[in-house]
Amino acid sequence: MPTFVYMTRCDGCGHCVDICPSDIMHIDKTTRRAYNIEPNMCWECYSCVKACPQNAIDARGYADFAPLGHSVRVLREPEKGTISWKVKFRNGHEKNFESPIRTTKWGTIPSPAELPPPSEADFKNQELAHEPDALNIDGLPALSPDRLKLGVV
Amino acid sequence: MGLFSRRKTVYVDSDVLVIGGGMAGCGATYEARYWGRDLNIVCVEKANIERSGAVAQGLYAINCYMGMQWDENQPEDHVRYARNDLMGLVREDLGYDIARHVDSSVHKFEEWGLPIMRDPETGRYMREGKWQIMIHGESYKPIVAEAARKAASKVYNRIMVTHLLMDKTKANRVAGAVGFNVRTGDFYVFRAPAVIVAAGGASHIYKPRAVGEGMGRTWYAPWSSASAYALPILAGAKMTQMENRIVLTRFKDGYGPVGAYFLHLKTYTENAYGDEYESNWYENTKELVGDYIDRHPVPTCLRNHAILEEVKAGRGPIRMVTKEAFQDPHKETIGWENFLGMTIGQAVVWASQNVDPKHTNPELTTSEPYVMGSHATCSGAWASGPEDYAPSEYQWGYNRMMTVDGLFGAGDTIGGTAHKFSSGSFAEGRIAAKAAVNYVKDLGKERPQVSEAEYQNLKQVVFQPMENYEVGRNEIVAGTVSPSYLLPISGLQRLEKIMDEYVGGISAHYMTNEPLLTRGLELLGMLKEDLNKLGAEDLHQLQRAWELQHRVLASESVAHHTMFRKETRWPGYYYRGDHMKLDDKDWHCFTLSQYDRESGEWAMEKAPVYHIVD
Numbered sequence: 114m115p116t117f118v119y120m121t122r123c124d125g126c127g128h129c130v131d132i133c134p135s136d137i138m139h140i141d142k143t144t145r146r147a148y149n150i151e152p153n154m155c156w157e158c159y160s161c162v163k164a165c166p167q168n169a170i171d172a173r174g175y176a177d178f179a180p181l182g183h184s185v186r187v188l189r190e191p192e193k194g195t196i197s198w199k200v201k202f203r204n205g206h207e208k209n210f211e212s213p214i215r216t217t218k219w220g221t222i223p224s225p226a227e228l229p230p231p232s233e234a235d236f237k238n239q240e241l242a243h244e245p246d247a248l249n250i251d252g253l254p255a256l257s258p259d260r261l262k263l264g265v266v
Numbered sequence: 267m268g269l270f271s272r273r274k275t276v277y278v279d280s281d282v283l284v285i286g287g288g289m290a291g292c293g294a295t296y297e298a299r300y301w302g303r304d305l306n307i308v309c310v311e312k313a314n315i316e317r318s319g320a321v322a323q324g325l326y327a328i329n330c331y332m333g334m335q336w337d338e339n340q341p342e343d344h345v346r347y348a349r350n351d352l353m354g355l356v357r358e359d360l361g362y363d364i365a366r367h368v369d370s371s372v373h374k375f376e377e378w379g380l381p382i383m384r385d386p387e388t389g390r391y392m393r394e395g396k397w398q399i400m401i402h403g404e405s406y407k408p409i410v411a412e413a414a415r416k417a418a419s420k421v422y423n424r425i426m427v428t429h430l431l432m433d434k435t436k437a438n439r440v441a442g443a444v445g446f447n448v449r450t451g452d453f454y455v456f457r458a459p460a461v462i463v464a465a466g467g468a469s470h471i472y473k474p475r476a477v478g479e480g481m482g483r484t485w486y487a488p489w490s491s492a493s494a495y496a497l498p499i500l501a502g503a504k505m506t507q508m509e510n511r512i513v514l515t516r517f518k519d520g521y522g523p524v525g526a527y528f529l530h531l532k533t534y535t536e537n538a539y540g541d542e543y544e545s546n547w548y549e550n551t552k553e554l555v556g557d558y559i560d561r562h563p564v565p566t567c568l569r570n571h572a573i574l575e576e577v578k579a580g581r582g583p584i585r586m587v588t589k590e591a592f593q594d595p596h597k598e599t600i601g602w603e604n605f606l607g608m609t610i611g612q613a614v615v616w617a618s619q620n621v622d623p624k625h626t627n628p629e630l631t632t633s634e635p636y637v638m639g640s641h642a643t644c645s646g647a648w649a650s651g652p653e654d655y656a657p658s659e660y661q662w663g664y665n666r667m668m669t670v671d672g673l674f675g676a677g678d679t680i681g682g683t684a685h686k687f688s689s690g691s692f693a694e695g696r697i698a699a700k701a702a703v704n705y706v707k708d709l710g711k712e713r714p715q716v717s718e719a720e721y722q723n724l725k726q727v728v729f730q731p732m733e734n735y736e737v738g739r740n741e742i743v744a745g746t747v748s749p750s751y752l753l754p755i756s757g758l759q760r761l762e763k764i765m766d767e768y769v770g771g772i773s774a775h776y777m778t779n780e781p782l783l784t785r786g787l788e789l790l791g792m793l794k795e796d797l798n799k800l801g802a803e804d805l806h807q808l809q810r811a812w813e814l815q816h817r818v819l820a821s822e823s824v825a826h827h828t829m830f831r832k833e834t835r836w837p838g839y840y841y842r843g844d845h846m847k848l849d850d851k852d853w854h855c856f857t858l859s860q861y862d863r864e865s866g867e868w869a870m871e872k873a874p875v876y877h878i879v880d
Contacts, residue, residue, distance in 0.1 A: 115479055134313040134322045135482075135489050136424075136448060136806055150806070155482045156489075157611040158323035172614065175480030178519045179618035185610060189404070196404050198606050202617045210603055214405040217379030222409070224416040225300035236704055239654055241696045242300035247370035249335035254366045256342075256655040261359060261876040265850050266349075
């Protein structure tokens with residue numbers, strides 16, 4: 114379902130241009146508003162729909178196989194930590210869903226540089242950052258070389 | 267240099283360069299900072315790492331989690347599972363390594379704020395299946411990207427890396443990479459002693475089932491443009507198992523995932539007449555692959571095979587029986603949220619066609635083939651294994667280093683390690699980064715040198731499609747047809763048609779043979795020549811031009827590997843009509859290739875498979 118942009122809602126802010134993983138949301142030079150320049154390279158990932166501050170972007174199912182008259186609308190509220198969906202069928206039926214998206218405040222993940230620095234010996238073993246502590250088991254598992262053998266099993 | 271000689275060149279020096287900011291690239295960037303406190307760590311991404319890579323849309327499950335803290339699974343168990351699913355052929359040393367590090371990665375995701383569902387009775391993570399845990403993962407990628415941004419010296423968004431740079435002082439050693447900024451058109455020269463390729467696998471190398479507007483609704487992201495393979499291939503790195511493409515059984519048209527439906531909702535499949543059909547094909551499959559059909563769980567390719575045969579016998583479509591499970595409102599919610607969390611397009615298809623799985627059993631289909639290294643398949647670069655136990659044939663230096671010095675990989679890039687998925691790709695990025703930091707430390711003051719002649723030449727090559735367009739456009743009145751240049755979309759459609767018809771795509775029922783492959787390679791050769799005449803109207807089309815270049819090189823590799831392996835190892839993924847049976851006597855091995863960029867020749871060889879024996 115490629116995206117499209119409502120003329121009266123878009124203010125040309127460019128959030129969609131900045132986020133689109135496929136680089137297909139561009140600003141139209143004449144209207145100074147965003148549009149989908151390449152619908153057949155749209156994955157319908159909704160990254161632009163979620164990012165639009167004006168709720169100006171929607172999607173219409175791929176013409177190849179999606180009959181008209183449906184809609185899947187989304188409201189992502191990062192500060193509240195939720196995402197809400199409204200699915201509307203061609204026949205008018207509706208379904209609504211809401212899910213959490215994050216349990217911590219945005220921006221609170223510490224840099225690994227804030228952890229105590231590794232010792233010289235740590236560089237030579239197989240443990241990664243936060244290990245073994247973050248494994249929640251006694252130590253990092255290991256194989257011995259003699260357990261790997263040629264042949265069909 | 268013609269029209270573009272005034273184009274600006276930006277130089278970026280770093281100690282560790284991470285190419286691609288998806289799950290593997292974010293893992294690599296994070297870990298590189300932990301070990302390289304005073305190092306310059308740079309991550310470069312063609313989109314925006316906030317929503318890039320295969321997880322851009324979100325995920326509803328983490329498909330690789332051991333649960334060692336509750337003794338649910340051990341790394342050995344995961345190795346046996348992946349080996350069984352891939353019909354015996356995986357790099358067990360690498361797979362074990364990912365499995366032992368994946369739990370600590372997942373625990374950090376939860377600590378960082380990813381909502382992981384828990385079983386209210388046991389308090390453990392909610393299992394979807396033996397290996398999968400359920401998450402509310404709409405913001406999985408933004409959360410992981412935040413961790414990577416905190417760790418990086420700098421993240422460069424919107425720069426498409428086109429080529430790696432080699433050291434001019436020592437043969438077979440990497441020295442950096444070049445690319446261009448998709449917004450400004452500046453040419454970038456990245457100089458770095460250690461480079462980690464964490465780019466994406468390959469969608470859109472085979473003709474997709476929808477070829478109009480819907481061609482973007484491929485199963486794997488359309489921006490996964492095979493850079494994971496083309497970058498190492500061009501640098502002369504050996505590749506493995508490139509023939510091991512994957513075909514997915516998915517809900518029709520939207521390619522919505524079936525994992526939660528099978529494993530958690532306990533839905534099942536039937537043919538058009540409501541009958542169980544897999545047992546119809548048991549003897550047929552046994553003829554082809556012997557007792558691999560008796561293994562549990564049944565390998566994914568063999569379940570595909572039964573679907574393909576049943577449909578060919580005239581009893582399609584295959585449907586998922588959802589009507590029973592969806593009477594439970596809790597299960598119905600999970601079924602829908604599963605799509606909204608990771609494949610929104612499937613919800614749209616069902617809404618548009620009035621398919622409510624509570625009242626209708628939805629159709630399934632088998633997808634076009636994909637080449638990638640992180641899902642239930644394992645194409646990619648041949649990499650050195652973990653120092654503490656990998657056999658000597660698998661170990662020539664640092665963990666996850668390819669056969670080029672200083673060149674590391676993770677995620678879709680590294681071959682032989684199926685079933686790593688999002689969490690395992692992140693964990694593998696971490697593994698590669700620690701090794702890369704050790705490599706940089708051991709190099710000391712000795713630094714590889716980029717050759718100015720090499721990158722100046724590449725600058726010309728990279729922007730050539732814009733010059734081709736500028737010149738050729740004056741010849742014609744308007745439109746897309748030019749005698750002088752080829753638009754990227756036209757080249758892409760030719761590639762997809764060649765791969766589809768000659769290298770085992772959907773319209774050939776995934777069938778190929780030596781004569782077809784020979785002809786396919788001839789046509790791919792002509793396409794490769796024509797790529798010198800790609801025409802790009804703007805920087806966006808220049809990105810599409812280089813994505814196509816990467817896809818074509820990866821496709822050529824796929825065709826050569828498919829030609830080399832004279833057996834049908836994975837019926838249901840593809841068939842060699844001239845060698846229809848699995849052949850453990852001659853082909854219980856990995857296939858390796860090496861590309862010579864001067865001659866354009868591919869050298870093929872076999873490599874041994876080591877198994878955990880107990």
